[in-house]
Amino acid sequence: MSGTFTKSTARNIFYGGSMFFFLLFVALTFDTNATLPKRDNSQNLTEQVARGKKVWETHDCIGCHTLLGEGAYFAPELGNVYVRRGPDFIKAWIKAQPTGAPGRRQMPQFHLTDAQLDDLVAFLKYTSEINTSKWPPNIEG
């Protein structure tokens, strides 16, 4: 084995193999980008949704919650929360934090304005309409 399989063979496999699979990955990415408009709900991507995403990001919601399964696992999945709870519940819930229940996980009070709450809800509605291949398995996320 050591006679025929030399270091330079191994090196060529590394450079050739990685280059090939990287290009394949780039090609799949192009194809993904081309098909995304059918799945990513971008037709409903309004200014308000973009503002809502900013509210989501600047309050580090991902630091406790998951969104489409990514984030922290400390608090509920919110990709489908719009479907699970509806807009009014979401807004009332955020306004009522923290619950102050002893020993229970606490969500901070963010002092969001009504406009910010509406933006955030718009973002969560848009997110819930992305085609996620039927994930999560049920409404509980």
Place this chain on the structure above:
Amino acid sequence: MQYKSQAVAKPYFIAAIGLFAAQIVFGLIMGLQYVVGDFLFPAIPFNAARMVHTNLLIVWLLFGFMGGAYYLIPEESERELHSPALAKVMFWIFLIAGALTIIGYLAMPYAELARLSGNDILQTMGREFLEQPLPTKVGIVVVALAFLYNISMTVLAGRKTSISLVLLLGLWGLAIFFLFSFYNPANLVKDKYYWWWVVHLWVEGVWELILGSLLAYVLIKVTGVDREVIEKWLYVIIAMSLVTGLIGTGHHYYWIGAPEYWQWWGSVFSALEPIPFFMMTVFAFNMVNRRRREHPNKAATLWALGTGVMSFLGAGVWGFLHTLAPVNYYTHGTQITAAHGHIAFYGAYAMVVLTIISYAMPIMRGREANSEKSQIVEMWAFWIMTIAMVFITLFLTAAGILQVWLQRVSTTPMPFMAAQDQVAIFYWMREVTGVFFAAGLVLYIISFFIGGKSAKAA
């Protein structure tokens, strides 16, 4: 130490260990918040503790990688570092910027930090692991470029070995893929798609090149096995890493709105991802068995073997456990992910940094190896931390399986918080094991302060 400038690695290693200790403190805080939800609230909300925990991890590993590179590149290139002064300046810039960022996370609400740090200029914050404010992100790029300039100039001017070339490629890849952290479109699917170009292509791509080259370097040193043999193995392993890992990114694209063919690409290629880690274990044991010398630093050899085994367990086995699309459909975003994340990061990256520190630190302190007494304490620390991490992983896996059952599989699915209450016992056990891990780390730090005569080869 063959070259004077290798000494710049020392502050990098010391900082790495210090930040590692801080990371564990915040890990313990979070672990407790899982069961005592209002612990330290509102002073340190969970999300702040988590940002500190994960960002410190990234930063201490980067310190470790940079220290490792500064240590081994002069020796591999057979010349002094291009600019030791630049390396020292960058160390302080990186450390101070890192500390300010952590203070920012803890001292004020995140929205306030975003406002003060210019998030309106270029909105990049608030995405998992990429929470750093804009100035920090720019700082990371500046430090990385200065570092790469320094290392690349050294390699170009000197001997070019496979180890230094692979390391260089890994480090350049790290810097290049980090640039995707500046891309944050309003389209959530695209945001997530390219977010993984940093996160996955780091830990399951270019970081593996860094891991492989650091491990190969230490194995050459402690076993005396012929460089040709070790470098050939290195190429085979990293070839398999990238061949499987690049398309393996697909296992993150199942449920974020990307096309469904990713379920096939992702499943097939990530099923192959354990192979390079398995090869790494075989490689490490093989080289140690064929060793031509007894290196007096037994602790470093132990860390090197441990890296092979634990990265295979963590990145390989625990990764494979939930990587197939039909399984991942149920486990995605549960404690199973947390279990995998813990053991994979410890086994692959924390341990390889501890390996290079274990090998290089005694030499930088003027001896080939630490005293027998010091090494015994270090090896105890190895076993306590490693076994504790295995149990942390097992408890989180148990929590995850139960969570999946209660919340997703059962005919009467429970809400998230109700399911969390049911699995609390495993969180308690994880927290206790976390205390053992911290004790192991304290022992590890103590081992640096145990003097005595340098150990001799057996």
